[in-house]
Amino acid sequence: MKTYIVGGAVRDRLLGLPVADRDYVVVGATPDEMIALGYQPVGKDFPVFLHPVTHEEYALARTERKAGHGYKGFKVYAAPEVTLEQDLLRRDLTVNAIAEDENGSLIDPYGGQRDLAARVFRHVSAAFAEDPLRILRVARFAARFEDFSVAPETIALMRQMVDSGEIDALVPERVWQEIARGLMEAQPSRMFHVLRDCGALARLFPEIDRLFGVPQRPEYHPEIDTGVHVMLVVDWAARQGFSLPVRFAALTHDLGKGVTPPEYWPTHHGHEARSADLVRVLSERVRVPADCRDLAVAVARDHGNVHRALELRPATLVELLERVDAFRRTGRFEEFLQACECDFRGRPGYEARPFPAPDHLRQALREALSIDAGEVARNADPMRIRETVFQARVAAVKTWRDREKSQP
Numbered sequence: 001m002k003t004y005i006v007g008g009a010v011r012d013r014l015l016g017l018p019v020a021d022r023d024y025v026v027v028g029a030t031p032d033e034m035i036a037l038g039y040q041p042v043g044k045d046f047p048v049f050l051h052p053v054t055h056e057e058y059a060l061a062r063t064e065r066k067a068g069h070g071y072k073g074f075k076v077y078a079a080p081e082v083t084l085e086q087d088l089l090r091r092d093l094t095v096n097a098i099a100e101d102e103n104g105s106l107i108d109p110y111g112g113q114r115d116l117a118a119r120v121f122r123h124v125s126a127a128f129a130e131d132p133l134r135i136l137r138v139a140r141f142a143a144r145f146e147d148f149s150v151a152p153e154t155i156a157l158m159r160q161m162v163d164s165g166e167i168d169a170l171v172p173e174r175v176w177q178e179i180a181r182g183l184m185e186a187q188p189s190r191m192f193h194v195l196r197d198c199g200a201l202a203r204l205f206p207e208i209d210r211l212f213g214v215p216q217r218p219e220y221h222p223e224i225d226t227g228v229h230v231m232l233v234v235d236w237a238a239r240q241g242f243s244l245p246v247r248f249a250a251l252t253h254d255l256g257k258g259v260t261p262p263e264y265w266p267t268h269h270g271h272e273a274r275s276a277d278l279v280r281v282l283s284e285r286v287r288v289p290a291d292c293r294d295l296a297v298a299v300a301r302d303h304g305n306v307h308r309a310l311e312l313r314p315a316t317l318v319e320l321l322e323r324v325d326a327f328r329r330t331g332r333f334e335e336f337l338q339a340c341e342c343d344f345r346g347r348p349g350y351e352a353r354p355f356p357a358p359d360h361l362r363q364a365l366r367e368a369l370s371i372d373a374g375e376v377a378r379n380a381d382p383m384r385i386r387e388t389v390f391q392a393r394v395a396a397v398k399t400w401r402d403r404e405k406s407q408p
Helices: 008-014 031-036 084-089 112-118 126-130 133-144 152-163 172-183 189-197 200-204 226-239 244-252 255-259 271-285 290-307 314-323 330-345 357-369 373-378 382-406
Strands: 002-006 023-027 048-050 057-060 062-066 074-078
Touching: 002 008, 002 084, 008 112, 023 084, 031 048, 031 057, 062 084, 126 152, 133 152, 133 172, 133 189, 133 200, 152 189, 152 200, 172 189, 172 244, 189 200, 189 226, 226 244, 226 330, 244 271, 244 290, 244 330, 255 271, 271 290, 290 314, 290 330, 290 357, 314 357, 314 382, 330 357, 357 382, 373 382
Parallel strands: 023 057
Antiparallel strands: 002 023, 048 057, 062 074
C-alpha cells in the first residue's frame, strides 16, 4: 500500500501557489483494508475514503471505461493491481497528472512538468474526449492561469467533442457550476474565448457567442465589436473583485445586441429590453440562481438609463430607483451600480474617465429616502398613498437637483 499526493495540489506547489486542498491516491489497497485502518468510506461512484484524523480524501487507484453518454457514463475499476501510472492516465491534463510520493519525489509519466514550464494545458490521452465536463474545466483553468495557453491538439479534440454532440449531455446545473467558478477567476474572458475556439460557446451560450462580430457605434465604443466589449466588461468586474451576481450581470448586459437586425447596425435601439428577455431565457436554461438572474435582468434593462442619469427628470430618476428596488434593497442597488460602471469602464480609454452617474444615483436615493414615507402615507388620501409618496420623493430629488445647479 502506497500513498501519493496528486492533481492540483502538486501542480500549484510546483507553480509556487498556495495549496488549499490535497487529494491522495492509494495504490495496492482494498476497501476493506482502508476501513480496517479507520478510513471512512464516502465515495458513491468509486472508492473514496476520509482520513480518520485529517478528514482529507483518499481515493483508491482506479481506471475508467466509457459505458454511456455524458460525463457520468463510466464504469470504474478499482483494485490493488491498478498502478499509479494507470490512475494518472485517466486524468484530464498533463499538469494535473503529476504525483508526489511520501518522500517528496515526483512521478510524472506524461510530461506534466514540461507543460508547466511551457505554460500549456494539454490532455493526457484520448480518454479526455469521454468526459464533456472537461471542456468547461479547461476553459475555467484558462481563466485562472492567465499565462497558460491550451495546446492546439487539445483544442482540436475539444472541437471534435462538440461536433459529436457529446457536450449536449451536460446537465444545466454542472454547466452553471463551472461557469460560475470561471467567472470568479482572475480573467474570466479567457474562459469564454476557449469555449468559443472549440465551438462550445455557441452550443452552451448562443446568446453570448453571437455578440462577436456585431458592431457598435465607434464614437461610444472604440472597441466596436460587441463581444470584445462584453469580455472587457467582465474582466473589469473581476479586477475590482466584484461578486458573482455583478460579474454575471456584466457578462449578459448587452445580449440584445446579438439579435439586432444587421440592417440597423451599428445602432441597437431597444436592445435593453431584448437583453433583459434573453437573460431570462439563458438563466432558465442553465438554472442560474435567482440573485444572479434578477440583478442581471435589472442591469440589462436599465444600464442605458444609468448612463443617462444626469439627464433624467427627477420623476424618471425615482421611477428608476423604484424599478430596481433600491428603496428596499440598498445592497443590491450598489451591485447594480457596480455592474453599470463595469459597462462604462469596459471600453478602451474609458478606464479612468469621470463617470458621475453612479454617485448621482446614490445621492438621489439618499434624498428620496430622506422623506418619511410613513408620515406622508398617514396624511395622504388612502386611495392615493403610493402616488403621494412617489411625488414626495420626486420633490425631494428635485429640490436637491435645483440646489446643486444653483451652486457656483
